[in-house]
C-alpha cells in the first residue's frame with residue numbers, strides 16, 4: 442500500500458521507474474525509495490528466515506538498526522533493505538539464516 446494523497450505532504454507525484462526482481466518475481470518500484478518500501482507496497486512482508494528456527498522476519502525498526510530486514514541483494518547477503526535505495530534491475534532474494542554470497546536462483 443502506498444500513501445497517494447497525504448494531508449500534509451500532498452499528492453504522490455513519483456512514477457514507477459524501476460523494476461526489481463524479488464525471488465524471481467518482477468516488481469515495479471520507484472528508484473531511490475528503500476527496498477523495504479517497495480516490497481511492502483507489493484505485499485511482501487517476509488524478508489528473511491532466522492538461522493535456527495526458520496522463523497519469518499520482516500521490517501521492524503525501519504531505521505537500519507535491528508537487521509531484521511536483511512536480504513540478499515545482487516548476491517550480497519545481509520543488506521539492510523530499510524535503508525538501501527532501489528536501483529533498476531536489482532536482484533533480491535529472501536535470506537535464509539546467515540545468507541550466502543551469490544545470486545540464488
Ligand code: FES
Nearest residue numbers: 501503507508523
Ligand atoms: S528494519 Fe531494522 S534494520 Fe531494517
